[in-house]
Amino acid sequence: MTTSIIATALAACVxxxxxxxxxxxxxxxxxxxxxxxxRDFQMxxxxxxxxxxxxxxxxNFAGSLSQTLEGIPGVKAMAIGSGQxxxxxxxxxYNRMVVSEDGIKHEGQQWGNDHGLEIDQxxxxxxxxxxGPAALLYGSDAIGGVLSLYxxxxxxxxxxxxxxxxxxxxNEQLGLSARLGGRSGRWFYRAGATxxxxxxxxxxxxxxxYYSYWIRLKNHRLRNTAGCERDCNLMLGYAGYRFHTDIRIxxxxxxxxxxxxxxxxxxxxxxxxxxxSRRDVDLPYQWVNxxxxxxxxxxxxxxxxxxxxxxxxxxxREELSEPVSHGYMPQPDGTLERxxxxxxxxxxxxxxxxxxxxxxxxxxxxxEYQHNRRSGWGFIxxxxxxxxxxxxxxxxxxxxxxxxxxxxVRIDHANTxxxxxxxxxxxxTSAGDSVYMERSANADRRFTSFTWSTGINYATGHWxxxxxxxxxxxxxxxxxxxADGVNYHIFRYxxxxxxxDPEESxxxxxxxxxxxxxxxxxxxxxxxxxxxxxxxxxxxxxxEGLQLYHYTQAKVLRYGVEAQVxxxxxxxxxxxxxxxxxxxxxxxxQKKGYTLPFSTPWSVDAGVKYSFQWHxxxxxxMNAHFVGAQHEIVPPENPTDGYWTLNLSAGKQIDVRNSKxxxxxxxxxxxxxxYYDHTSYYRLIDVPEPGRNVSIKVGLEF
Amino acid sequence: MNNKRIMSLITALIAASALSIVSxxxxxxxxxxxxxxPVISNKDIVExxxxxxxxxxxxxxLFHYIMTDNQELGAYNIEIHNNFDHHTHSTTSVxxxxxxxxxxxHPWVYNQDYAIPSGxxxxxxxxxxxIPADIDTGDYHFMIRLTDKAGxxxxxxxxxxxxx
Numbered sequence: 036m037t038t039s040i041i042a043t044a045l046a047a048c049v050x051x052x053x054x055x056x057x058x059x060x061x062x063x064x065x066x067x068x069x070x071x072x073x074r075d076f077q078m079x080x081x082x083x084x085x086x087x088x089x090x091x092x093x094x095n096f097a098g099s100l101s102q103t104l105e106g107i108p109g110v111k112a113m114a115i116g117s118g119q120x121x122x123x124x125x126x127x128x129y130n131r132m133v134v135s136e137d138g139i140k141h142e143g144q145q146w147g148n149d150h151g152l153e154i155d156q157x158x159x160x161x162x163x164x165x166x167g168p169a170a171l172l173y174g175s176d177a178i179g180g181v182l183s184l185y186x187x188x189x190x191x192x193x194x195x196x197x198x199x200x201x202x203x204x205x206n207e208q209l210g211l212s213a214r215l216g217g218r219s220g221r222w223f224y225r226a227g228a229t230x231x232x233x234x235x236x237x238x239x240x241x242x243x244x245y246y247s248y249w250i251r252l253k254n255h256r257l258r259n260t261a262g263c264e265r266d267c268n269l270m271l272g273y274a275g276y277r278f279h280t281d282i283r284i285x286x287x288x289x290x291x292x293x294x295x296x297x298x299x300x301x302x303x304x305x306x307x308x309x310x311x312s313r314r315d316v317d318l319p320y321q322w323v324n325x326x327x328x329x330x331x332x333x334x335x336x337x338x339x340x341x342x343x344x345x346x347x348x349x350x351x352r353e354e355l356s357e358p359v360s361h362g363y364m365p366q367p368d369g370t371l372e373r374x375x376x377x378x379x380x381x382x383x384x385x386x387x388x389x390x391x392x393x394x395x396x397x398x399x400x401x402x403e404y405q406h407n408r409r410s411g412w413g414f415i416x417x418x419x420x421x422x423x424x425x426x427x428x429x430x431x432x433x434x435x436x437x438x439x440x441x442x443x444v445r446i447d448h449a450n451t452x453x454x455x456x457x458x459x460x461x462x463x464t465s466a467g468d469s470v471y472m473e474r475s476a477n478a479d480r481r482f483t484s485f486t487w488s489t490g491i492n493y494a495t496g497h498w499x500x501x502x503x504x505x506x507x508x509x510x511x512x513x514x515x516x517x518a519d520g521v522n523y524h525i526f527r528y529x530x531x532x533x534x535x536d537p538e539e540s541x542x543x544x545x546x547x548x549x550x551x552x553x554x555x556x557x558x559x560x561x562x563x564x565x566x567x568x569x570x571x572x573x574x575x576x577x578x579e580g581l582q583l584y585h586y587t588q589a590k591v592l593r594y595g596v597e598a599q600v601x602x603x604x605x606x607x608x609x610x611x612x613x614x615x616x617x618x619x620x621x622x623x624x625q626k627k628g629y630t631l632p633f634s635t636p637w638s639v640d641a642g643v644k645y646s647f648q649w650h651x652x653x654x655x656x657m658n659a660h661f662v663g664a665q666h667e668i669v670p671p672e673n674p675t676d677g678y679w680t681l682n683l684s685a686g687k688q689i690d691v692r693n694s695k696x697x698x699x700x701x702x703x704x705x706x707x708x709x710y711y712d713h714t715s716y717y718r719l720i721d722v723p724e725p726g727r728n729v730s731i732k733v734g735l736e737f
Numbered sequence: 738m739n740n741k742r743i744m745s746l747i748t749a750l751i752a753a754s755a756l757s758i759v760s761x762x763x764x765x766x767x768x769x770x771x772x773x774x775p776v777i778s779n780k781d782i783v784e785x786x787x788x789x790x791x792x793x794x795x796x797x798x799l800f801h802y803i804m805t806d807n808q809e810l811g812a813y814n815i816e817i818h819n820n821f822d823h824h825t826h827s828t829t830s831v832x833x834x835x836x837x838x839x840x841x842x843h844p845w846v847y848n849q850d851y852a853i854p855s856g857x858x859x860x861x862x863x864x865x866x867x868i869p870a871d872i873d874t875g876d877y878h879f880m881i882r883l884t885d886k887a888g889x890x891x892x893x894x895x896x897x898x899x900x901x
Contacts, residue, residue, distance in 0.1 A: 360841070360844075362816070362818070362846065362848055363846060363848075366841075572888065573884075573888030573889075573890075574884075574888055575810075575811025575812050575884040575885060575886050575887075576811070576812055576850075576884070577812050577813070577814040577850035577851075577884070578850070579848065579850075580814050580816040580848040580880075580882070581814075581882075582882065582884055582888075582890050625888075626887075626888075628769075628770040668772070669888075670888040670889045670890065671889065671890060
């Protein structure tokens with residue numbers, strides 16, 4: 036498979052190809068306008084990395100940030116219903132990847148199944164994606180990779196800004212986003228706000244079948260998946276020649292309904308008249324508010340650079356649903372099923388020293404403190420607090436302009452303290468009495484991890500070759516250590532394992548890059564081994580009426596490749612072919628021989644784009660997206676058929692005196708095909724992916 | 738190091754990793770792994786309970802089903818809970834006539850896990866479940882959950898009514 040994708044890619048390139056994809060826009064600019072820039076970026080780090088510009092984000096706007104980034108090989112959005120989706124890199128998501136904003140790790144309830152990123156995607160200036168382990172600089176969790184978001188571009192003019200209005204047909208989404216920024220001498224400011232409102236999603240089916248339950252849909256709408264989002268942020272800063280400091284305050288609020296007929300995986304009927312409006316949000320629903328205060332200070336001389344980051348994050352999340360009795364739990368009072376309040380304090384200090392011409396030494400310390408409190412009648416994770424500290428040093432050695440070596444080491448220590456939790460209702464025991472069952476015991480765990488990484492970058496002629504090998508890790512989260520109860524969302528009994536060790540991962544990454552004026556080729560294979568992957572294993576056993584899922588650790592082998600070929604036929608036509616493949620196997624434990632849950636199937640994108648002027652911003656593109664069938668499954672998954680969709684995109688830029696008007700149009704799933712995404716959370720209840728969707732965005736930049 | 742040596746070194750690395758990928762591709766695939774859910778059926782028996790049956794307080798419900806798996810059965814569970822709020826319907830397409838909605842006072846809650854002797858592909862479960870005399874009458878769900886050793890699960894839900 037691995038080789039066939041590469042072969043196909045190369046064959047198509049040689050043949051000139053009749054196919055291409057819409058999001059080549061920016062990459063293409065890199066190739067034709069700034070090939071050197073692309074090369075410099077490729078030479079900057081030995082890991083597989085992708086740079087995403089603001090223009091790419093704007094032109095490929097697809098609802099949520101993770102969905103917008105889906106055009107990048109290796110990056111997927113794990114749809115979790117409504118406008119929400121979680122990013123995954125090379126099949127790893129949740130706590131196996133890091134999302135950072137201006138160098139600070141974003142801390143919400145990222146273990147959760149049903150919420151996305153609490154970040155205003157319109158505030159983002161650029162994105163850097165590291166595919167593969169990045170523990171050295173990012174610490175725990177950076178196993179699958181890092182989604183590094185930057186919002187700290189310093190304005191260059193006294194006043195600039197933009198206003199964008201956008202809409203989507205599928206869920207009748209409407210949105211407005213405005214930014215303002217300016218600079219006066221060395222002082223600068225930025226401010227922005229975004230509001231989004233959307234109705235229930237529509238799917239190309241009139242009913243959903245789950246365990247032979249038939250759920251009829253009115254007007255093809257997924258009941259109660261409407262929602263809204265409101266974001267705002269303010270930044271003030273001072274940018275001197277050697278000294279820079281800024282402070283940024285942002286708040287992101289989102290509210291969205293859960294599909295009314297299956298909260299979690301339970302099929303339900305309700306008295307609520309969901310069908311009377313498709314824009315309102317009834318029970319069950321969730322809301323989340325993320326407040327972030329971030330300060331960044333740097334000082335640099337000719338050979339030394341110091342960075343100092345401080346951040347406070349406050350994440351409040353609630354899930355509300357109709358109270359019903361379950362097993363021995365009587366009908367609770369009120370609708371508050373779960374509430375989490377998480378506070379995170381982060382401090383990072385970095386020092387970079389140029390030692391002569393060849394060596395650049397980077398060293399730093401990271402510290403983090405987390406405090407998480409729960410409430411509501413549904414228990415899933417215990418209260419906890421954790422503190423961690425990491426120390427790293429890394430040397431980059433430039434033998435010459437074409438050959439760079441790097442190596443680094445890191446040590447981390449973390450301490451997690453879990454508070455016990457007892458049910459608020461009594462459960463009969465085998466001894467004949469009734470007790471408030473303990474669902475989580477007091478626990479105090481300490482973890483130490485030692486990680487390392489080393490790599491090489493080599494450029495010759497049109498080639499850039501990279502190799503990196505490194506170890507990364509992840510501290511077990513309180514749910515994995517301390518859960519012991521029914522997860523009614525997924526209808527299973529989940530039991531943690533207080534003896535879990537930090538999960539470790541070793542990975543070999545390669546990068547092969549070739550470009551000239553008209554062709555761009557990028558191939559990124561990798562080989563990944565976990566000696567102790569933390570896996571929630573479905574057992575044969577029942578506990579309190581539900582199937583027991585037990586956290587265990589297993590050896591896991593994964594490998595895969597992403598490949599991308601771009602070809603500029605002439606000044607109007609461009610084509611692109613890209614694809615990815617991923618293999619995962621559990622090599623020990625009860626599920627030896629099985630894959631991992633939500634295994635990404637192979638996919639190939641073929642696209643063609645016509646530009647009206649050379650390097651212009653007016654274009655039309657078509658893209659065909661092919662996804663393979665996935666028969667590699669673990670309980671309780673179903674195999675998923677392959678599918679393909681046809682998508683169209685177009686853009687136009689109009690200059691009006693000192694401002695610019697940008698228009699971006701996207702039509703996804705033009706043929707309104709009905710298909711299932713194997714990596715979607717709702718796949719488990721047989722909800723197909725959204726049908727045809729046309730989105731348009733008009734922006735005014737001044 | 739000169740360019741040629743580095744090139745060959747990198748090529749060798751790439752080739753080695755490509756080889757290792759290809760070689761470990763199929764070697765450890767376990768074709769014997771269980772990829773099928775277990776089955777709850779009425780093969781060669783008259784199954785019980787079934788949808789829309791009416792029982793009386795103080796009586797017993799005969800539980801009689803056949804459970805099978807292609808490799809090895811795991812365990813099963815029987816859970817009975819009220820459907821006074823009409824919250825779901827059964828896994829079969831039959832619609833039984835239901836009483837009016839009401840608030841539970843002393844509903845029947847039955848929740849028992851049962852082991853299946855190890856190594857079996859087929860198991861016949863047959864026993865009586867006594868219905869307490871003091872429970873609320875009305876519509877109930879009789880849920881049968883079955884796992885196999887690999888962790889696949891099958892659910893069968895039956896709608897019954899308990900009368901005076």
